Amino acid sequence: xxxxxxxxxxxxxxxxxxxxxxxxxxxxxxxxxxxxxxxxxxxxxxxxxxxxxxxxxxxxxxxxxxxxxxxxxxxxxxxxxxxxxxxxxxxxxxxxxxxxxxxxxxxxxxxxxxxxxxxxxxxxxxxxxxxxxxxxxxxxxxxxxxxxxxxxxxxxxxxxxxxxxxxxxxxxxxxxxxxxxxxxxxxxxxxxxxxxxxxxxxxxxxxxxxxxxxxxxxxxxxxxxxxxxxxxxxxxxxxxxxxxxxxxxxxxxxxxxxxxxxxxxxxxxxxx
Numbered sequence: 001x002x003x004x005x006x007x008x009x010x011x012x013x014x015x016x017x018x019x020x021x022x023x024x025x026x027x028x029x030x031x032x033x034x035x036x037x038x039x040x041x042x043x044x045x046x047x048x049x050x051x052x053x054x055x056x057x058x059x060x061x062x063x064x065x066x067x068x069x070x071x072x073x074x075x076x077x078x079x080x081x082x083x084x085x086x087x088x089x090x091x092x093x094x095x096x097x098x099x100x101x102x103x104x105x106x107x108x109x110x111x112x113x114x115x116x117x118x119x120x121x122x123x124x125x126x127x128x129x130x131x132x133x134x135x136x137x138x139x140x141x142x143x144x145x146x147x148x149x150x151x152x153x154x155x156x157x158x159x160x161x162x163x164x165x166x167x168x169x170x171x172x173x174x175x176x177x178x179x180x181x182x183x184x185x186x187x188x189x190x191x192x193x194x195x196x197x198x199x200x201x202x203x204x205x206x207x208x209x210x211x212x213x214x215x216x217x218x219x220x221x222x223x224x225x226x227x228x229x230x231x232x233x234x235x236x237x238x239x240x241x242x243x244x245x246x247x248x249x250x251x252x253x254x255x256x257x258x259x260x261x262x263x264x265x266x267x268x269x270x271x272x
Contacts, residue, residue, distance in 0.1 A: 009135075009148070009151050010151055012148045012149050012151065013064060013149070013150065013151050016060075016149060019207065019211075020056075020057070020060075023176065023204060023207065023208070024053060025200075026200040026201070026203070026204045027049055027176060027180070027204060028046065028049070030196070030197040030200035030201060030204075031045075031179075031180060031183065031197070031200070031201055031204070032045050032046050032049075034194060034197045035183055035192065035194065035197050035201060036183075045179055048175065049175065049176075049179075052168065052171055052172050052175055053172065055164075055168045055269075055271075056165070056168040056169060056171075056172045058271055059161055059162075059164040059165035059168050059271045060150070060165050060169075062158065062161040062165075062271040063147075063150040063152060063154075063158050063161045063162045063165045064150045064151060064152055065152075066152070066157050066158040066161060067157065068133070068136065068138065068140040068141070068143070068152070068153040068155050068156075068157055068158070069140070069141045069155065069156050069157045070138055070139055070140065070141065071122075071124055071125075071126070071127050071130055071139055071141060074105065075105065075124045075125045075126070075127060076122075076123060076124045077101055077123055077124065077125065081097065081101055082123055084097060085097050085098070095115045095116065098115065098116035098118050098125065099115075099116055101116075101125060102116045102125045105125055105127075106127075107125060107126075107127060107128060108128055108240055108241070108248075109128045109129070109238045109239060109240060109248075110239045110240060110241060111239065112239060114239070114241075117130075119132050119139050121137070122138065122139045124139060126139060127141060128238070128249075129141070129142045129143075129238070129249070130142065130143065131143040133146050133153045134146075135153075136153050138153075140153045140155040140156070141155055141156040141157075142155050142156035142159065143155040143156075144159065144162075147162070150162070150165070159260055160260050160261050160262070160271065161271045163260070164269070164270075164271050165271075169211075170212070173208050173209075173211045173212040174212060176204065176205075176208040177205060177208040177209050177212060180201060180204050180205045180208065181205060183201050184201055184202060184205045187201055187202060188202070
């Protein structure tokens with residue numbers, strides 16, 4: 001059952017991969033090589049398309065196959081502390097045990113009740129902004145969410161890659177729709193008559209618009225959510241020893257961007 005569940009989790013990735021591969025064939029072969037007659041227009045279309053295609057596929061690949069980063073060994077409690085914690089039935093004493101264990105750790109956030117954030121399943125003290133993913137069954141550093149479209153947790157290791165994937169997916173859909181539209185009209189009105197290319201071009205515009213208006217609409221909403229979280233670091237205020245503080249991790253707009261995209265601004269648009 002677990003193997004079937006893992007295999008089924010790759011279905012959204014497989015669907016996107018097949019659609020993208022078909023869109024490549026339809027755009028390059030049926031539109032540019034067969035339908036277009038102007039060589040200058042053909043070269044311009046192909047160059048811009050391949051730039052966007054490479055960036056889109058590159059960021060998608062990195063979002064999928066960049067493994068989530070888990071907390072280090074120092075956050076895992078020892079077997080003796082684990083037994084002491086589990087054998088204790090009084091919640092206030094359990095909180096005291098966790099506080100003693102976390103005293104030497106760089107942990108500043110607390111639960112809503114003021115206790116140390118602890119994962120019962122992974123048996124570790126949670127670092128700040130670390131959360132447990134029920135799908136991956138691990139604790140992930142700076143976890144944002146588990147995305148089924150990449151079958152991966154979005155967190156500290158691939159946060160930048162996922163944001164770039166959202167942006168380039170929108171540009172990819174928009175570029176295809178904008179450049180195909182003129183030839184869609186020509187095929188639709190009968191000015192062009194190639195039957196095989198007509199099917200691919202008509203369907204290509206339909207798929208591009210559908211993904212841009214539906215799936216890309218979802219991607220845009222997620223992008224805005226991620227950008228807003230960069231602006232203010234988080235919507236929900238983290239809780240510290242002295243209480244909630246919505247600006248607890250906010251370093252300012254520029255440094256917040258640098259935390260996600262790196263200090264080299266010339267590399268911000270590349271998934272590295």
